[in-house]
Amino acid sequence: MPTTPAELVDRYATAVPRYTSYPTAPHFHTGITPETYARWLKTLGQDATLSLYLHIPFCDRLCWFCGCHTKHTLRYEPVARYLDALFAEIDWVGQQLAGRGRVIAIHLGGGSPTLLTPADLLALRAHLAKTFTLAADVEISIEIDPNDIDDGRYDAMVAFGLTRASLGVQDFDPVVQKAINRLQSFEQTKAVVDAMRARGVRSVNLDLLYGLPYQSEATLARTVEAALSLDPDRIALFGYAHVPWMKPHQKMIPDAALPDAHARFAQAQMAARMLTSAGMTAVGFDHFARPGDSLAIATGNGTLRRNFQGYTDDAADALIGLGASAIGQLPQGYVQNLVPTAQYMECVSGGAGATAKGFALTPEDRLRAHAIMTLLCRFALTPRDVGGFGAAGRALLEEARTIALLDKDGLVEMDGETFRVTERGRPFVRTIAARFDRYLNAGAARHSLAV
Template identity: 75%
Template sequence: MQPELRDLIDRYSLPVPRYTSYPTAPHFHGGIGADTYARWLGSVAAGATMSLYLHIPYCDRLCWFCGCHTKHTLRYEPVAEYLKALHAEIDWVSAKLGGRGRVTAIHLGGGSPTLLTPEDLLALKAKLSTAFSLDANVQISVEIDPNDLDDGRYDAMATFGLTRASIGVQDFDPKVQKAINRIQSLEQTRAVVDAMRQRGIASVNLDLLYGLPFQTEDGLARTIGAALELAPDRVALFGYAHVPWMKPHQKMIPEEALPDRFARFGQAMLAGEMLAQAGLEPIGFDHFARPDDPLAIAAHEGRLRRNFQGYTDDAADVLIGLGASAIGQLPQGYVQNITPTGDYSKTVLAGSGATAKGFALTPADKMRARAIAALLCNFRLGEQDLAGFGAAATALLGEAEAIALTDADGMTEMRDGAFVVTERGRPFVRTIAARFDSYFGTGTARHSAAV
């Protein structure tokens, strides 16, 4: 690796947020509670579109790399009890909405939502259908652990209305899998893809990771090659976030086996090049999609968005988070539920909302949120991205121009009146976006590496 590139990686791979929200979740505070959320739900427009995220915070095995809010269980009883609380929260939110809004997207995440029994999965769909007005073409995605599945669960997901299967892979190398406690063969994964497609679920997303323990470029290249054999419609290529101060189970991963920032950069570039050469278009800084996939089409048409699941073509006006730790987004701001499952269940079963904290957005917050989203989704920021913000937008664009004019590294430039992240700067777009984050560095939050 050339010394100049090593220098850039040193300076631009600093820990920064992933910007799935702005301000980011560490800045949420307890001044936003269930009463505030109820008022915000009460002001949702009758014709608003809504996206539902349902969090299932249980796994029957705990992967050491995981950064999600989840817990390990070998018994189904805690899951069944949790679902009673989830149904209760659905009823509470539905009552506050009063019939307003139309659901255009549903996402089940975790944890491992595929550990739900077929009966419980279909009961959950029935509850959602009763509580909300579901669009006839509602898009439904589920995060899938191949180790949980059988024919009954496959059939239940198809009956649920699944339109996209999001399959966790991470890496196919047995040594890497052992180090992260995620044993999963290519044959298992292929069987899931085949079962999904046999049931008419045409869209398949694979989640891959770089920066894992014992991972090498040669090994990652083999994983990418194997993943491409499955002909995925989308690939999410995430950098492993080693945050043991937040997720103590990550201490099970030997830190000396983790690739350094230079190796991580090489892995990311190699994987991205292989995916692009196979015909998958780069979407933002960590997604890839076939040219005819709705995500790629949204990117071409300037409709790409970013939320807590990453890049999306979901254009809903409101995101409703349901379940322990789930985050929602409304025009007024963000809300996040109680994280401990026991406290969450106790609260909602007592008839209350589960909001633990949140953030009410100011006009300045909304403007900077739009600017950061434009950079992450389109790698450019222009006047049209900040329409409606008046003099404040002019000032922010002035900040952007000053950054470009003093950028000796060639990461950004002014082009046709817009602030543009160059090809050289794209791998470091999160670091560039952080320049527009007025909260960055003001709290105690710690973040993962930018690449």
């Protein structure tokens, strides 16, 4: 008998990483130090392209669904002190680079970057321009909380050079919003989108979540319909990651109110159908974009990538993470800053780097990282994809062939010499990718559900 969708969920909706890196962050270790990071930065070429991620770890309200490293504050003084420390880290990184590299992308995330006052936001832009060489066409995205925004902040973001506004919506249903402590009306969200459009910001992204407490297919469908009415350029459709052992505030969400794996799967599939039926292109397993958007174009021409911000067309040679808990990616491997904000501030204010841990990649790590990213971006792995890895690449394709031969549920197949994830298997691509993860069962890391 053919395997039913319900049986597939039971078998493959397991807890696996999101694979925004390989190896994943739980495997980072303290053997990577500020001195290691400094050496790596100094090896970047004069013409290297750089992407900057700046983490602002403060919110004036704590959303109970949030899995980010953030702190709740109702006063601005801690934010201002943190910004001084961030400037110090920018200076430290600039000293290591010594003028090398060109910044092609900047992303402000959090937390809530829109907590920054207009004056401080513009001071940050000036400090970046003083320290780095910014490309004339640098792409700049900022995560926006509609509850923090006003005309001064709108104008400051435009003066900063904003090219993409990213708004967290999650769900418009008031019952769901109350359960996650994220009250945000459709009218508030529309006002931000309209203000961005009126000021010439060319791209708007909306983040939606499925798998939230008290959420149903009907409530999610209404949210998707409302989101589409705003004509966004991109929509990210994430599955809520319930990890109360990592984020204690998630214990405020009653487990009994959460949809089970079958309901989550149905929600995700329904929302994806609505988005593609509205003319959006599916990008990987959880993003959607208008056909003319750069993510959709990257999907079509095979240049889509994946990093700590999810799917991207950012092709920078190095991702420089700035701020508490920020993660960077260089050719040699990964680095992550100190997570506790106070420790981070003390460290960088003393003129040192803030690297707390990271991971230096081996040749096999590079191969598997490339294979996993390729599968998550293109749902296929060809001999050409691994050809540059020689015998190790050929061995990995044989490993993939064995996986295909053992698959009895129609999730993967060998199409000639190509290992391909079938349409049936695409919702479970994270679980499929996990089969190539040599570190998955090492250590005690716990993960969220794969659907």
